[in-house]
Amino acid sequence: MVSDLVVAGMAERTQEAYLRAVRLLSKFYNNADPATLTEEQVKDYMLWVRHERRAARGTLKIMIGGLRFFYRRTCGLDWKVLERFASLARRSFRPSPPSPKSDASSPPFASHDFMRTS
Secondary structure (H helix, E strand, O other): OHHHHHHOOOOHHHHHHHHHHHHHHHHHOOOOOHHHOOHHHHHHHHHHHHHHOOOOHHHHHHHHHHHHHHHHHHOOOOOHHHHHHHHHHHOOOOOOOOOOOOOOOOOHHHHOOOOOOO
């Protein structure tokens, strides 16, 4: 992916942000190779980032940009879910209220706290 970012002429800070987005996705799925994840898994991750982590609009835009770049340019996949999230991030929105933690259908990764920096 790094060489793809360089060839695309991305600025160094953009490269760092895009690489971080892919690294966090991988970490979310226990360091799985992001190229082997399904579109549904990426969708679940983005929903988790938006609803559970309550990521800011700017954060979502950067993460979506990095994931779109990775899956389009590096993997050659054109996933509609990333386009839908990109469209959502361009619009102004308020994060939805958190889902109940006691819900039996909640994914087991809903309690991950790997994005916390402090």
